[in-house]
Structure formats: structure tokens, C-alpha cells
Amino acid sequence: MDKLKKITKMKLFLPIFSMILVMMINVIYDIASGNPPLSFFTISINNGILYGRLIDVLNRGSEVAILAIGMTLVVSASAGTDISVGSVMSLSGGLCCMLLAGYGVTNVSEYNVPLWAGMLAGIAIACVCGLFNGFLVAYMNIQPMVATLILWSAGRAIGLLLCNSNIVYVRVPSFQFFGGYCGIIPTPIIIAAVCVAIASVVLRVTALGTYIQSVGINKKASRISGFNSAKIILLCYVICGLCAGISGLVATCRIYSADTNNIGLNMELDAILAVALGGNSLGGGKFNLAGSIIGAYTIQAITTTLYALGVSSAQAPVFKAIVVILIVVIQSQPVKDYFKKLSAKKAAAKEAVQA
Amino acid sequence: MENNVVLSMKGICMTFPGVKALENVDFNLKKGEIRALMGENGAGKSTLIKCLTGVNKFEAGEIYLDGIDGPIVNKDTMDAQKKGISTVYQEVNLCPNLSVAENLFIGREPMTKIRTVNRKKMNEMAAKLMKDLDLDVDVTQNLEEYSLALQQMIAIARAVDMDCKVLILDEPTSSLDDNEVAKLFGMMRRLREQGVGIVFVTHFLEQVYEVCDGITVLRNGTLVGEYSIEELPRVKLVAAMMGKDFDDLASIKPEGSGDKSKEPLVIDAKGLSHAGTIKPFDLEIHKGEVIGLTGLLGSGRSELARVIYGADRAQTGTLKVKEKEVTIKNPIDAMNLGMGLLPDDRKAEGIIGDLSVRENIILAMQAKLGIFKKIPMAKQIEIADKFIEMLQIKTASRETLIKQLSGGNQQKVILARWLATNPDFLILDEPTRGIDIGTKTEIQKLVIKLAEDGTSVIFISSEIEEMLRTCNRMAVLRDGSKVGEISGEELSQEGVMKAIAGGAK
Numbered sequence: 001m002d003k004l005k006k007i008t009k010m011k012l013f014l015p016i017f018s019m020i021l022v023m024m025i026n027v028i029y030d031i032a033s034g035n036p037p038l039s040f041f042t043i044s045i046n047n048g049i050l051y052g053r054l055i056d057v058l059n060r061g062s063e064v065a066i067l068a069i070g071m072t073l074v075v076s077a078s079a080g081t082d083i084s085v086g087s088v089m090s091l092s093g094g095l096c097c098m099l100l101a102g103y104g105v106t107n108v109s110e111y112n113v114p115l116w117a118g119m120l121a122g123i124a125i126a127c128v129c130g131l132f133n134g135f136l137v138a139y140m141n142i143q144p145m146v147a148t149l150i151l152w153s154a155g156r157a158i159g160l161l162l163c164n165s166n167i168v169y170v171r172v173p174s175f176q177f178f179g180g181y182c183g184i185i186p187t188p189i190i191i192a193a194v195c196v197a198i199a200s201v202v203l204r205v206t207a208l209g210t211y212i213q214s215v216g217i218n219k220k221a222s223r224i225s226g227f228n229s230a231k232i233i234l235l236c237y238v239i240c241g242l243c244a245g246i247s248g249l250v251a252t253c254r255i256y257s258a259d260t261n262n263i264g265l266n267m268e269l270d271a272i273l274a275v276a277l278g279g280n281s282l283g284g285g286k287f288n289l290a291g292s293i294i295g296a297y298t299i300q301a302i303t304t305t306l307y308a309l310g311v312s313s314a315q316a317p318v319f320k321a322i323v324v325i326l327i328v329v330i331q332s333q334p335v336k337d338y339f340k341k342l343s344a345k346k347a348a349a350k351e352a353v354q355a
Numbered sequence: 356m357e358n359n360v361v362l363s364m365k366g367i368c369m370t371f372p373g374v375k376a377l378e379n380v381d382f383n384l385k386k387g388e389i390r391a392l393m394g395e396n397g398a399g400k401s402t403l404i405k406c407l408t409g410v411n412k413f414e415a416g417e418i419y420l421d422g423i424d425g426p427i428v429n430k431d432t433m434d435a436q437k438k439g440i441s442t443v444y445q446e447v448n449l450c451p452n453l454s455v456a457e458n459l460f461i462g463r464e465p466m467t468k469i470r471t472v473n474r475k476k477m478n479e480m481a482a483k484l485m486k487d488l489d490l491d492v493d494v495t496q497n498l499e500e501y502s503l504a505l506q507q508m509i510a511i512a513r514a515v516d517m518d519c520k521v522l523i524l525d526e527p528t529s530s531l532d533d534n535e536v537a538k539l540f541g542m543m544r545r546l547r548e549q550g551v552g553i554v555f556v557t558h559f560l561e562q563v564y565e566v567c568d569g570i571t572v573l574r575n576g577t578l579v580g581e582y583s584i585e586e587l588p589r590v591k592l593v594a595a596m597m598g599k600d601f602d603d604l605a606s607i608k609p610e611g612s613g614d615k616s617k618e619p620l621v622i623d624a625k626g627l628s629h630a631g632t633i634k635p636f637d638l639e640i641h642k643g644e645v646i647g648l649t650g651l652l653g654s655g656r657s658e659l660a661r662v663i664y665g666a667d668r669a670q671t672g673t674l675k676v677k678e679k680e681v682t683i684k685n686p687i688d689a690m691n692l693g694m695g696l697l698p699d700d701r702k703a704e705g706i707i708g709d710l711s712v713r714e715n716i717i718l719a720m721q722a723k724l725g726i727f728k729k730i731p732m733a734k735q736i737e738i739a740d741k742f743i744e745m746l747q748i749k750t751a752s753r754e755t756l757i758k759q760l761s762g763g764n765q766q767k768v769i770l771a772r773w774l775a776t777n778p779d780f781l782i783l784d785e786p787t788r789g790i791d792i793g794t795k796t797e798i799q800k801l802v803i804k805l806a807e808d809g810t811s812v813i814f815i816s817s818e819i820e821e822m823l824r825t826c827n828r829m830a831v832l833r834d835g836s837k838v839g840e841i842s843g844e845e846l847s848q849e850g851v852m853k854a855i856a857g858g859a860k
Binding site for chain 2: 205206207208210211213214217218220221222223224225226227228285286
């Protein structure tokens with residue numbers, strides 16, 4: 001009983017609980033439809049690559065997981081969200097492909113510039129976008145949603161402009177590698193894992209976490225205590241841009257083309273949702289990166305589950321919304337209070353019986 | 356219910372995680388009575404009031420209110436207000452970005468026939484209310500345009516206007532100057548005549564004896580006693596609050612510590628200014644000197660200090676720190692030169708509410724070290740424990756969130772934050788505001804100890820007595836400019852008053 005209490009008190013309990021909830025739906029469905037009950041977790045190797053629903057969740061969830069890193073920091077430091085990340089993904093992929101293929105060319109099988117140059121440019125433009133957003137928020141005091149609304153609409157359009165309104169295909173194996181497989185493991189999984197690992201190491205060995213949370217909780221007091229609040233906020237937006245850039249390149253490599261109209265479309269909402277599902281307040285302040293990452297994969301797990309259940313991609317958003325509502329309500333304060341009261345009553349009743 | 360009693364609380368108990376906040380506390384208030392609720396920080400005054408107004412849920416006890424049968428439990432402050440209990444809290448809890456009129460009538464706006472807010476009528480009513488209370492305020496301006504003092508007065512006006520039986524004033528005077536306090540007392544006396552019962556929470560002993568009819572004293576969450584004002588002279592009151600005899604404050608300054616003018620200069624400011632807040636001033640501060648800034652509220656005391664510290668950037672003039680000319684653009688520059696600032700608005704500029712006591716203590720030290728040199732956890736714990744012990748900070752643990760501490764203990768944490776950086780020059784802006792008398796003495800003694808160890812201190816306070824006890828020299832400010840300095844023989848209550856009023860050169 002005490003052990004159970006300890007577990008439910010853990011900060012990550014609810015995000016993990018939500019994740020398990022989604023997995024349980026899979027198990028129940030599999031039992032109902034006569035599949036082996038644990039087929040969701042079954043990983044096999046087909047044609048030399050890992051295969052299974054769990055792998056699919058990890059693979060497809062990579063982009064949102066990477067975005068969630070940056071989004072968590074932005075939410076914490078500025079009590080606002082960066083809604084431009086989806087567009088920035090598309091812009092970063094667009095610039096990279098445009099450089100690799102050459103302007104106006106829509107289909108190449110060898111690089112116009114070295115691969116590293118194209119990728120670096122893609123990531124660099126994303127960082128510049130972050131810098132722009134951060135400047136508006138931190139130094140011009142514009143509300144985050146309004147400030148990032150600019151690139152939300154313009155980012156994708158610039159990407160389209162760069163690609164001359166075409167879908168630019170880069171049919172080179174070394175490009176496809178980043179959206180394909182590294183040995184038997186999907187490369188995006190590795191990229192996401194590396195990003196998460198770097199982020200957690202940075203938060204552990206530097207005081208960045210304290211800086212960001214302090215600024216997010218009380219900007220004025222942080223400044224008096226010697227933090228450069230504006231710089232910290234700017235930095236968070238640049239990191240968020242960087243994450244959007246990496247995520248955009250992963251999405252682009254996956255389809256080895258810059259489909260600027262569709263890459264990262266509505267992805268900003270998933271990233272924000274991931275932060276919220278991770279138990280983080282969108283009002284800024286304290287954050288929990290692990291929660292956001294779990295949140296990101298939970299979202300992907302919901303989508304994958306729905307497809308496995310045979311829900312069409314057009315109807316999926318409805319069911320996704322229902323699951324999200326459930327998860328958010330479970331994590332809400334009134335429900336928490338209700339359960340607390342319930343367990344207190346139980347304990348009181350138990351005591352009364354024993355007496 | 357007895358005759359004349361408007362409010363009666365019996366056997367109130369309440370626990371916070373790890374701390375027994377209230378234990379079996381009674382509180383009685385008559386009609387037309389002003390009753391002081393006294394006690395040190397953490398004695399449970401604010402908690403008791405929050406139990407009454409429904410902010411905190413108490414575990415045991417009963418509350419009776421005149422005109423209502425049986426015990427009442429307020430669900431929230433709205434509920435309490437409907438029953439006739441209005442509160443003005445220690446910190447102004449209004450909406451700064453709404454107009455004064457909107458703040459006054461929030462939740463009870465006059466309506467038009469089609470159920471929209473009748474702004475014209477609302478503004479008229481607000482203007483009349485302000486005029487009745489002799490406040491010079493444009494009710495259509497946003498609340499944030501006005502000083503903290505005026506905001507407080509508006510908060511009180513709002514509470515007064517809602518036909519209340521019980522008015523609770525939680526530290527209403529801590530940000531008011533003498534004039535405004537007199538005005539407030541006038542308002543309180545008028546309400547007393549109308550039969551309103553007033554609960555007055557304050558740390559200013561003089562004010563208690565000026566305006567109150569009775570005193571209820573709490574200590575460590577328990578009731579010490581309920582007295583009439585005649586029964587409890589000042590010394591006895593202090594003894595009741597502290598549970599021991601009053602440590603005489605008059606003699607904390609060591610003899611012969613007056614003149615520090617031969618010590619090396621730490622701060623040498625020439626013609627510093629910041630448009631709109633402080634006109635150009637010169638100021639010299641020597642090593643180990645405590646210099647007081649005095650003047651009426653809004654005279655530029657805080658603003659002068661903020662310019663030196665870089666909280667507001669100096670627009671003219673030069674600043675020399677330890678004989679070297681420097682430019683300070685941001686607080687961090689000042690900190691790297693060995694400065695620290697304890698701001699007057701603790702809630703807005705002092706505490707990082709959602710961080711723990713430990714994190715709040717190491718904050719400035721971490722900022723000085725920079726982002727890449729994280730203080731190891733073991734070291735953080737060591738520092739936090741050291742200061743919790745040294746300043747006797749009352750907290751359930753070092754990991755408790757600072758917002759859960761009482762005001763005085765929060766202040767100690769902020770003080771610890773600066774002491775941890777080993778400052779050469781410390782600016783303390785109202786360090787004892789809203790703090791009980793015992794802690795006040797501790798802080799004053801600490802300031803003198805720091806000065807003995809060679810730290811220079813700027814000490815800003817609204818209480819002249821307190822400054823006389825601690826300062827070697829005082830700078831006098833009036834209407835945003837420094838008008839003179841007083842030291843030596845002139846350092847007396849009378850001398851300072853004269854200087855503030857305009858008698859000095």
C-alpha cells in the first residue's frame with residue numbers, strides 16, 4: 001500500500017499512466033480480435049529490419065519527441081508556445097533540398113552541394129527562425145503566440161518559394177538514410193534518442209534548468225538576482241528552432257523529398273500537446289522534460305493504435321481528441337483532489353473499523 | 356450568541372503539510388470594535404484569517420457570524436463576502452491591468468437593461484466612492500498606473516464599499532506613508548461608528564495603540580489571550596508575542612562606530628540619474644558603513660538604490676566602485692562587482708515562488724558562477740542548511756516551496772540568497788516590512804554585524820527608529836532628488852523629521 005502511494009506520488013506517474021492506458025487499449029483490442037494479447041509489444045525482424053507496432057510508435061514519434069524538447073523549454077521560460085515549429089520544419093527541409101538539388105530542379109539523384117552543407121543550412125535557417133521568434137518575445141515583449149504566428153504563416157510560404165512551389169525529390173541513398181534504417185533500427189529513433197540524451201545531459205550538468213525555471217516563474221525577481229531574463233528566453237526559442245530544424249530534416253529524409261505543403265503540418269499542436277500531456281503547466285515555470293517526451297510518444301501511440309483498430313485517417317482525429325480529453329482530465333487538479341479525498345475517506349474508514 | 360458580538364471563532368485547528376498552523380484558536384469580535392490580531396511571523400495570523408474567509412479549509416472548530424444561525428463555513432472569499440466578511444490582504448490582490456473602477460466593482464458591476472456592463476454608471480459610482488474617501492484617483496486609469504500605496508487604499512475602498520459586517524485588514528499600512536496611514540485610520544474610525552467590526556493585523560505597535568480597542572495575541576499557532584487595550588501595555592504585548600521579555604533594541608549599535616569617513620570608498624556616484632524616477636545625485640559610501648536612505652514614500656529612496664545596482668539603468672553620471680570607474684547595464688554586472696539588492700516588493704521581485712527554499716538560496720550564487728558551473732547538489736544542500744540554521748528560517752524542509760513560507764521567513768531566504776554571495780555592498784530595501792518585531796531585531800543586528808565585518812550597506816526603511824539604530828549616516832530624499840545628508844549629532848528622530856520635511860540644507 002505504501003509502495004503504491006509512493007508510485008502515485010511520483011512526478012511522472014500520470015504521463016506514464018496515460019501511456020500504459022493507451023497500450024492497454026491495444027492489448028484489449030488484440031484479445032478481442034483473437035490476436036496474441038501482447039502483439040503490440042512484439043518486435044520481430046523482417047527483411048533485416050525491426051518490425052512491430054512499438055517500433056512504429058518510436059519511429060513515427062521521433063519528430064514530435066524532438067520538437068517537444070524545445071517546446072518544453074519555451075513553455076517554461078516564456079509561459080507561451082511557439083506555434084511556428086511546424087512551418088519551420090517545412091522551411092528547413094525545403095532549404096536543405098533546394099540546396100542539395102539546385103534551385104528550380106525537382107528531381108536529382110546526385111548532390112548539387114555536399115550533404116552536410118545542405119543539412120547545416122537547413123538547421124541554421126531554423127535557428128535563425130528561433131532567433132527571430134525569441135527576439136520578438138524577449139526583447140519586444142510581444143506575446144509568444146502572436147510573435148510566432150508570423151513564422152507560422154510565413155515559414156511554410158518561404159519554404160514553398162525556395163522550392164519554386166514544387167516537391168523537390170532528392171533520390172540519394174545517403175539522404176534517405178536519415179529517414180530510413182541504420183542497420184536494423186530506424187534512424188529517426190536514433191536521432192531522437194541522441195537529441196533527448198544531449199538535452200538531458202545539458203540540463204543535468206549545467207544550471208540551464210534552474211535558469212529557465214527561475215525566469216519562467218518570476219522574470220523580474222530573476223533579473224534582480226542576476227539572470228539575464230531576456231537572454232534566457234531568447235536562448236530557449238533558439239533551442240526550439242534548432243529542434244524544429246532537426247525534426248524537419250528527419251521528416252524530409254523520411255520521404256526523401258521536400259513536400260513543403262505537408263511537412264510538419266499541424267505538428268506544432270502535437271508538440272504543445274506533448275508538453276501538456278507530460279504534466280507540464282502551459283503557464284510556464286517548472287518543467288519536466290521526461291514527461292514531455294513520454295507525452296510525445298503517447299500521442300503517436302494513440303495514432304498508431306487507431307490505425308491498428310482500423311479507424312480511417314480522416315476519422316482518426318475525432319478519436320484522438322477523445323483520448324486526449326480523457327488523459328487531460330485524469331491529470332487535472334479537481335480529479336486529483338477527488339481521488340485524494342477518496343483515499344483519505346477510505347483510510348479513515350479503515351481506522352474506524354480497526355478501532 | 357452574545358449580544359454585540361459580530362464574529363466568534365471557536366477552537367479552530369488547521370495543519371499544513373508538516374506544520375501545525377493553528378491549534379484550538381478562539382477569536383471574538385464585537386460590533387464597532389477595532390481588534391488587533393498580533394503575533395510574530397508564522398504565529399498563524401494570516402492562516403486564521405484565511406480560515407475565516409474560506410481560502411484555507413480548517414479541520415476543526417466553528418465560526419459564528421451575527422445574523423446567521425448556526426456555524427458557518429465559507430467555501431471561498433466570494434462566499435465570505437456575501438455573508439459580510441471582506442478582506443484586504445497583505446499584498447494587493449487586485450488586477451493591475453484593469454481600470455480602478457473595474458477593480459472596485461469586479462463581480463458586482465452595475466448592469467444596463469440588456470445585461471451589459473454599464474460603464475458610465477460604474478465610473479460615476481467609482482468616482483464618488485473615491486471622492487468620499489478623499490482619494491485623488493482617475494477611476495478610468497489602469498490600477499497599475501498608481502503607486503502601491505494608492506493601490507492598497509483602493510483595495511480597502513473596495514472592501515469598505517461592500518456592506519460588510521467584518522472588515523479584515525491584513526497589514527494594510529506596511530506600504531503607506533504617515534499621511535496615508537492617518538487617512539486610513541480616519542476611514543477605520545468612521546466604519547467603527549457605523550458598527551463594523553474590524554480585524555487589524557499589523558506589525559506596527561504604535562498603530563495598534565493609536566487605533567485599536569482590543570488585542571488578540573497568537574504565538575506558534577496557539578492563542579495567547581484576548582485583551583482589551585488597557586490591559587496590555589506595549590512591553591507586555593511584546594512579551595506576549597515573543598513569549599519572553601523584550602530584548603531592548605536601543606543598544607544594539609556598538610559605541611564609537613559612527614565615523615567611517617576614513618575608510619576606503621566602496622561606492623562613489625557622481626550625477627547618476629534615471630529619467631522619471633530619480634534626479635542626478637552624488638553619493639559616497641565607505642567600507643563597513645551603513646547608510647540610510649530616508650524620505651517619504653515615493654521620494655526616490657528605492658529608485659536611487661536601483662540606479663546604483665543597475666536594476667534601472669543610469670542614464671547620466673559616473674559610478675566608481677572601489678575607485679574604479681564602471682558601467683552597470685544589468686544587475687549581474689553589479690553582482691560581479693560585489694553588490695546585492697534585496698528589493699522592497701518581495702512578492703514581485705524577491706521570491707521565485709515555485710522553487711524550493713534551497714533553490715532560492717543558491718540562486719544569486721549560481722547566477723554569479725554562470726550557467727556552465729552548476730553548483731553540485733551536495734554543495735547546494737550544505738549552503739541551504741547553513742543559512743536555514745544561521746537565520747533560523749522556519750520551514751518544513753529545505754525542499755519546501757518558498758511560497759508556502761510566511762512573509763518574514765521568505766524575507767530571510769532572500770537575505771540568505773545575498774549573504775551566500777559574500778557581498779561587499781548590500782542594498783536592503785525595506786528588509787523588515789511586514790516582519791515581526793523579533794525577526795526585525797535579528798535583521799538589524801545582522802546588518803550591524805555585516806558592517807563590522809566590512810560590508811557596506813544601504814538600508815532603506817519607512818521606520819525612522821529602525822534606521823537610527825542601524826545607520827552611521829543618512830541621505831535624505833524629497834520628490835525624486837537627494838536633498839541632503841545627516842550624520843553625527845543630527846541623527847535623531849527630530850533631526851530626520853526636520854530634514855524630510857525640508858528643514859535641512
